[in-house]
Amino acid sequence: xxxxxxxxxxxxxxxxxxxxxxxxxxxxxxxxxxxxxxxxxxxxxxxxxxxxxxxxxxxxxxxxxxxxxxxxxxxxxxxxxxxxxxxxxxxxxxxxxxxxxxxxxxxxxxxxxxxxxxxxxxxxxxxxxxxxxxxxxxxxxxxxxxxxxxxxxxxxxxxxxxxxxxxxxxxxxxxxxxxxxxxxxxxxxxxxxxxxxxxxxxxxxxxxxxxxxxxxxxxxxxxxxxxxxxxxxxxxxxxxxxxxxxxxxxxx
Amino acid sequence: xxxxxxxxxxxxxxxxxxxxxxxxxxxxxxxxxxxxxxxxxxxxxxxxxxxxxxxxxxxxxxxxxxxxxxxxxxxxxxxxxxxxxxxxxxxxxxxxxxxxxxxxxxxxxxxxxxxxxxxxxxxxxxxxxxxxxxxxxxxxxxxxxxxxxxxxxxxxxxxxx
Ligand SMILES: [Zn+2]
Numbered sequence: 001x002x003x004x005x006x007x008x009x010x011x012x013x014x015x016x017x018x019x020x021x022x023x024x025x026x027x028x029x030x031x032x033x034x035x036x037x038x039x040x041x042x043x044x045x046x047x048x049x050x051x052x053x054x055x056x057x058x059x060x061x062x063x064x065x066x067x068x069x070x071x072x073x074x075x076x077x078x079x080x081x082x083x084x085x086x087x088x089x090x091x092x093x094x095x096x097x098x099x100x101x102x103x104x105x106x107x108x109x110x111x112x113x114x115x116x117x118x119x120x121x122x123x124x125x126x127x128x129x130x131x132x133x134x135x136x137x138x139x140x141x142x143x144x145x146x147x148x149x150x151x152x153x154x155x156x157x158x159x160x161x162x163x164x165x166x167x168x169x170x171x172x173x174x175x176x177x178x179x180x181x182x183x184x185x186x187x188x189x190x191x192x193x194x195x196x197x198x199x200x201x202x203x204x205x206x207x208x209x210x211x212x213x214x215x216x217x218x219x220x221x222x223x224x225x226x227x228x229x230x231x232x233x234x235x236x237x238x239x240x241x242x243x244x245x246x247x248x249x250x251x252x
Numbered sequence: 253x254x255x256x257x258x259x260x261x262x263x264x265x266x267x268x269x270x271x272x273x274x275x276x277x278x279x280x281x282x283x284x285x286x287x288x289x290x291x292x293x294x295x296x297x298x299x300x301x302x303x304x305x306x307x308x309x310x311x312x313x314x315x316x317x318x319x320x321x322x323x324x325x326x327x328x329x330x331x332x333x334x335x336x337x338x339x340x341x342x343x344x345x346x347x348x349x350x351x352x353x354x355x356x357x358x359x360x361x362x363x364x365x366x367x368x369x370x371x372x373x374x375x376x377x378x379x380x381x382x383x384x385x386x387x388x389x390x391x392x393x394x395x396x397x398x399x400x401x402x403x404x405x406x407x408x409x410x411x412x413x
Pocket of ligand 1 (some may be wrong): 302376404
């Protein structure tokens with residue numbers, strides 16, 4: 001029973017990361033810098049929503065309280081969302097959005113690759129499905145990071161500014177607590193240090209190619225995994241939850 | 253007495269709502285068909301996690317079966333094994349090309365980082381002198397290309413492995 005609830009919490013964290021980032025990307029719909037990017041960002045958003053649905057379905061099963069994926073996605077309060085602070089940060093300019101995406105994709109890809117080996121069958125199945133989509137996401141975001149970093153003075157500056165701002169939120173991607181320790185001890189999930197090492201390899205090689213630098217400043221912001229969010233989260237949820245709050249249980 | 257082959261025949265009349273030249277069998281999204289406690293179970297797997305066509309495909313499958321007198325069917329969504337473009341039939345690939353969509357190109361062991369876009373033949377003039385415009389096209393499963401020879405833009409059905 002203890003393990004079941006740890007697994008619920010673990011899967012919920014992953015679901016929330018996907019959903020909240022998808023919501024942010026969806027805000028670009030109709031506002032992309034070029035038509036192709038408008039379509040790309042919303043396509044990536046759709047993949048993330050699809051992954052979130054599968055993950056919430058699994059979380060709901062694990063919880064066993066009869067909640068469905070819509071209730072988990074739309075009917076919780078801010079403190080009950082366990083996403084990392086990185087994904088709720090505002091879109092900013094295109095560089096900010098793309099760097100946020102790159103840091104996240106570079107984390108998600110090795111995580112999904114490792115979770116494909118999980119003995120939790122449904123989690124392994126979701127990982128095997130999502131890993132294929134995430135490869136395209138990372139390819140897309142990493143190529144934009146290189147293009148902007150190694151582009152004009154203006155694009156380079158904006159990309160570096162985005163890194164300098166977002167870096168403090170990247171450490172939380174590798175947050176672990178008692179929930180992770182329990183699941184790791186049982187061989188249900190991969191070791192986060194391995195994921196972090198792979199993330200660092202990807203980030204280092206892409207930023208180097210992009211002539212961009214990792215900040216010296218090692219400030220760390222965290223709290224999302226425990227439900228303590230930045231001031232942006234409430235506004236995001238107001239948008240995200242509006243329909244379900246105004247018309248509970250609506251469907252279309 | 254309804255047999256599995258009868259169900260298959262009916263499913264071959266159900267088309268993908270987004271690429272209507274392909275049947276659900278061409279697309280390779282039907283995993284298994286079996287009888288369980290008086291119900292025909294049709295196992296359906298999504299192409300992409302967020303593909304909005306999946307719900308419509310479920311509705312269309314049940315409607316077509318009902319139309320043919322089979323009312324004891326259910327669609328079951330499965331994730332594993334994960335769909336791959338390898339499951340698009342040979343006939344399906346030909347249909348895609350005629351429809352103006354370049355079928356997936358096999359890209360074995362392609363690395364995620366620092367790799368070039370695949371070489372895709374233009375579905376209109378067959379020229380190999382084409383360029384990728386965007387990795388994401390009109391839907392998640394397609395990329396946007398342009399032919400340098402005949403200048404036509406076209407969709408490329410991305411390889412998913
Ligand atoms: Zn051509």
